[in-house]
Amino acid sequence: xxxxxxxxxxxxxxxxxxxxxxxxxxxARFAPEQLLTxxxxxxxxxxxxxxxxxxxxxxSGGIDVSIGPMVGLLNVVIVRYGVGVLDAPPWLAVLLCxxxxxxxxxxxxxxxxxxxxxxxxxxLSSYLVFAGLxxxxxxxxxxxxPRWMAALAKEFSWLPLAGVALAWSAFRWTPSHRxxxxxxxxxxxxxxxxxxxxxxxxxAYAMGGFIAGIAALAMTALIGSGDPNIGAPLTLKAxxxxxxxxxxxxxxxxxxxxxxxxxxxxFLIDLTLTGVKASVFALQVALGVLLLGAVMSNAFLxxxxxA
Amino acid sequence: MxxxxxxxxxxxxxxxxxxxxxxxxxxxxxxxxxGFASERSLRxxxxxxxVVGVASAGQTLVVIIGGIDLSIPFLIGFANVTxxxxxxxxxxxPMVVLTTTVMTGTxxxxxxxxxxxxxxxxxxxxxxxxTIAQGAVLWWTSGFPSGSVPRELTAVVSLGSxxxxxxxxxxxxxxxxxxxxxxxxxxxxxLGRHLFALGSNPVAAELALVRPQRVWSITFGLSxILAGTTGVLLLGFTGQSSxxxxxxxxFQTIAAVVVGGTPLSGGQGTVAxxxxxxxxxxxxxxxxxxLRLPSPGLQVVFGLVLAALxxxxxxxxHTRELL
Amino acid sequence: MTxxxxxxxxxxxxxHDGIVFAADEGSIVGxxxxxxxxxxxxxxxxxxxxxxxxxxxxxxxGDEWHAIESYGAAAARRVIYVPGDRKTEGILPTxxxxxxxxxLSYPRRGRARLIDWRRAEAALxxxxxxxxxxxxxxSDLPTSLSGGSQQKLLLxxxxxxxxxxxxxxxxxxGVDHPTKLEFQRLITELARGEGLLVxxxxxxxxxxxxxxxxxxxxxxxxxxxxxDRSSLSLDLMVAGMFGQLEQVRDVTxxxxx
Numbered sequence: 001x002x003x004x005x006x007x008x009x010x011x012x013x014x015x016x017x018x019x020x021x022x023x024x025x026x027x028a029r030f031a032p033e034q035l036l037t038x039x040x041x042x043x044x045x046x047x048x049x050x051x052x053x054x055x056x057x058x059x060s061g062g063i064d065v066s067i068g069p070m071v072g073l074l075n076v077v078i079v080r081y082g083v084g085v086l087d088a089p090p091w092l093a094v095l096l097c098x099x100x101x102x103x104x105x106x107x108x109x110x111x112x113x114x115x116x117x118x119x120x121x122x123x124l125s126s127y128l129v130f131a132g133l134x135x136x137x138x139x140x141x142x143x144x145x146p147r148w149m150a151a152l153a154k155e156f157s158w159l160p161l162a163g164v165a166l167a168w169s170a171f172r173w174t175p176s177h178r179x180x181x182x183x184x185x186x187x188x189x190x191x192x193x194x195x196x197x198x199x200x201x202x203x204a205y206a207m208g209g210f211i212a213g214i215a216a217l218a219m220t221a222l223i224g225s226g227d228p229n230i231g232a233p234l235t236l237k238a239x240x241x242x243x244x245x246x247x248x249x250x251x252x253x254x255x256x257x258x259x260x261x262x263x264x265x266x267f268l269i270d271l272t273l274t275g276v277k278a279s280v281f282a283l284q285v286a287l288g289v290l291l292l293g294a295v296m297s298n299a300f301l302x303x304x305x306x307a
Numbered sequence: 308m309x310x311x312x313x314x315x316x317x318x319x320x321x322x323x324x325x326x327x328x329x330x331x332x333x334x335x336x337x338x339x340x341x342g343f344a345s346e347r348s349l350r351x352x353x354x355x356x357x358v359v360g361v362a363s364a365g366q367t368l369v370v371i372i373g374g375i376d377l378s379i380p381f382l383i384g385f386a387n388v389t390x391x392x393x394x395x396x397x398x399x400x401p402m403v404v405l406t407t408t409v410m411t412g413t414x415x416x417x418x419x420x421x422x423x424x425x426x427x428x429x430x431x432x433x434x435x436x437x438t439i440a441q442g443a444v445l446w447w448t449s450g451f452p453s454g455s456v457p458r459e460l461t462a463v464v465s466l467g468s469x470x471x472x473x474x475x476x477x478x479x480x481x482x483x484x485x486x487x488x489x490x491x492x493x494x495x496x497x498l499g500r501h502l503f504a505l506g507s508n509p510v511a512a513e514l515a516l517v518r519p520q521r522v523w524s525i526t527f528g529l530s531x532i533l534a535g536t537t538g539v540l541l542l543g544f545t546g547q548s549s550x551x552x553x554x555x556x557x558f559q560t561i562a563a564v565v566v567g568g569t570p571l572s573g574g575q576g577t578v579a580x581x582x583x584x585x586x587x588x589x590x591x592x593x594x595x596x597x598l599r600l601p602s603p604g605l606q607v608v609f610g611l612v613l614a615a616l617x618x619x620x621x622x623x624x625h626t627r628e629l630l
Numbered sequence: 631m632t633x634x635x636x637x638x639x640x641x642x643x644x645x646h647d648g649i650v651f652a653a654d655e656g657s658i659v660g661x662x663x664x665x666x667x668x669x670x671x672x673x674x675x676x677x678x679x680x681x682x683x684x685x686x687x688x689x690x691x692g693d694e695w696h697a698i699e700s701y702g703a704a705a706a707r708r709v710i711y712v713p714g715d716r717k718t719e720g721i722l723p724t725x726x727x728x729x730x731x732x733x734l735s736y737p738r739r740g741r742a743r744l745i746d747w748r749r750a751e752a753a754l755x756x757x758x759x760x761x762x763x764x765x766x767x768x769s770d771l772p773t774s775l776s777g778g779s780q781q782k783l784l785l786x787x788x789x790x791x792x793x794x795x796x797x798x799x800x801x802x803x804g805v806d807h808p809t810k811l812e813f814q815r816l817i818t819e820l821a822r823g824e825g826l827l828v829x830x831x832x833x834x835x836x837x838x839x840x841x842x843x844x845x846x847x848x849x850x851x852x853x854x855x856x857x858d859r860s861s862l863s864l865d866l867m868v869a870g871m872f873g874q875l876e877q878v879r880d881v882t883x884x885x886x887x
Contacts, residue, residue, distance in 0.1 A: 507725050514719055514720070
């Protein structure tokens with residue numbers, strides 16, 4: 001982007017402030033040896049924010065509120081079946097996880113495009129299904145992960161993010177990326193320009209699922225076990241992060257970079273509040289305020305843009 | 308007059324279908340599950356439906372104007388905890404109910420006002436504000452809500468109590484009274500008609516002198532009051548308060564609205580049908596529990612049913628931009 | 631007859647009283663111009679929808695003149711606007727024809743002031759007869775009506791609010807020819823018979839020629855000419871639309887050069 005979007009400027013300023021605060025309060029965390037571990041802590045939130053983004057970009061009320069429980073479901077599936085039952089080698093585990101995520105995302109996409117459900121309703125339904133299935137598969141948190149997976153949160157914490165960044169960059173080179181932003185802007189205009197609106201929209205949800213698969217790997221690596229309840233709160237964080245980072249909730253504007261910045265902001269807020277030993281409820285209030293502030297600034301700037 | 312009556316009968320026609328479904332499902336349940344059709348079971352179904360029904364009535368109104376209220380579960384928890392604290396501080400119960408519902412009503416009105424004034428999607432606004440409200444009240448009680456529940460409240464919901472000659476606890480006629488008042492409001496007041504106008508075509512409605520900010524604030528405010536009422540009523544059930552007691556009601560209220568035949572696109576629907584939807588929902592879940600389906604399984608089934616129902620009902624195009 | 635509505639310039643320093651135009655009740659004033667030359671904005675200014683930097687509309691009540699500053703205030707003073715695009719701005723698609731009709735004028739009864747549906751339906755039928763609206767049932771949806779009938783329904787809605795000033799925004803757009811003629815008849819009857827002041831924005835010059843007592847021509851966002859019936863001709867109107875009439879003449883013949 002040659003001109004810097006005001007929303008992005010706001011987010012970067014917020015990011016810089018939070019980074020500075022944390023650097024001063026807790027420099028040890030940012031020491032070179034610790035950097036990869038800290039990245040491992042931040043990666044899940046950043047990746048879930050990225051996973052929520054393609055569906056938002058696709059416009060026409062596009063959103064995926066099931067993204068949190070989707071990651072949660074994949075987490076319990078990896079631990080219970082991938083590790084527990086199959087004892088799969090790394091390449092197979094990763095493949096299965098990412099493929100499953102894509103399939104779940106595709107299911108959402110089909111509900112939106114074929115059954116013509118409003119995205120909020122479609123993904124609310126899948127939210128319920130994924131969350132319920134997570135608890136059915138693994139009623140209590142437990143299980144463990146093999147050494148190679150735990151490394152994804154430590155020495156190799158950069159790998160999941162790099163993987164997504166690479167895949168998205170490749171996508172941006174294709175004309176489909178431009179198509180995605182086009183349908184996000186206006187369905188009708190894109191359609192008359194010959195864009196296969198339904199295919200692209202469906203693909204957007206599938207892409208979100210793909211990234212959710214990688215997010216699930218990072219999350220599993222971090223917590224080292226399966227947790228059926230980890231999914232639900234992730235949705236709020238993901239959407240707040242995407243909006244904060246500059247992804248327009250109306251669709252058609254933004255990208256994974258924005259989501260990444262937003263995810264980093266949410267992570268740093270979490271870190272700051274944990275640092276001051278604030279109650280987990282204070283964090284909840286903070287995230288709610290953040291989400292509200294994010295959508296309000298998003299709306300203000302959108303209004304100004306169209307004026 | 309004749310034509311208005313004919314239109315009303317046509318509306319009732321599909322309501323009749325829902326009533327039929329309610330009865331049919333009850334019959335099926337009676338056959339498939341032991342003790343389903345017993346008097347105790349029936350009372351239990353009505354009481355549970357009443358709780359879902361009160362909360363869902365608010366959701367109905369919000370859906371009619373074209374919005375959605377995800378703060379209901381959080382406000383239920385908020386009210387639950389707040390009421391318990393106030394009871395514990397020995398406030399008289401009318402004051403507790405009043406204070407709690409005024410608080411949740413105000414938060415609701417804030418939701419509506421913010422969404423309308425700044426053109427924000429109510430989904431996100433209510434999610435954010437609800438999260439803040441629940442977090443705030445849990446922060447206040449440090450996660451260990453205390454307090455007590457007065458006997459009068461327990462009597463309102465307890466299965467054993469009766470209301471005068473009726474063999475049902477007071478919560479059931481309370482729910483019916485609320486539903487009736489709201490049904491009159493919807494159909495026979497100008498403000499009620501304005502709700503439908505706004506949900507039908509916001510631009511035309513404003514040109515027809517409907518005041519959007521006022522209607523949004525009042526509607527979401529009502530939803531907040533009803534969520535608060537639900538939270539207080541739930542206190543009578545368990546005797547212990549919890550900030551997360553409202554979480555099942557997120558999808559239950561939406562499901563009751565959809566199952567009752569009100570499209571999420573707005574501009575139509577009625578609380579009466581949502582009331583029927585609530586009964587249907589509780590029948591279904593009671594039946595599934597009786598068939599030994601674990602409660603997360605219930606959630607999965609609801610998710611699938613919701614998708615299926617909206618796919619059938621939600622055929623119509625909605626022209627408003629959502630986000 | 632003293633005027634009912636007048637348009638005044640906000641900046642009155644250059645003119646003796648700033649009054650650019652005045653209209654009497656019982657008359658029909660047309661608004662014409664090439665597409666997008668300000669006539670629609672002017673009309674919407676008069677009903678308070680779109681405040682203008684240049685003009686302000688004033689309404690006489692008794693002996694006093696009141697400026698119209700907001701849409702709600704205009705409606706309270708019975709200045710009623712009938713929107714141009716019936717599909718996006720007029721019709722409420724999920725509500726019945728009866729609701730669509732009564733939304734501005736629900737009759738109420740009883741101490742609780744509840745809606746009296748019986749009276750509302752009776753009122754609808756009166757308008758159905760008068761305006762020749764072809765409908766099957768009051769409880770049907772408005773989408774079952776033809777374009778012309780939908781437009782008449784919107785007109786009925788406005789009339790039920792008992793306006794003194796009626797603003798019509800291109801009412802015969804997309805309507806068949808016989809219905810256009812019906813509208814012309816109706817508008818004349820409303821002005822002459824009922825004493826309403828009708829402001830009619832139209833893209834059909836013949837229509838304006840046939841009905842108007844005065845015609846305001848717009849060019850480049852401003853009022854460029856005000857022609858009265860005696861000087862109303864197709865040539866002059868077109869000239870005005872192309873900016874070839876130099877001065878704005880108001881009804882009394884005063885020019886504002």
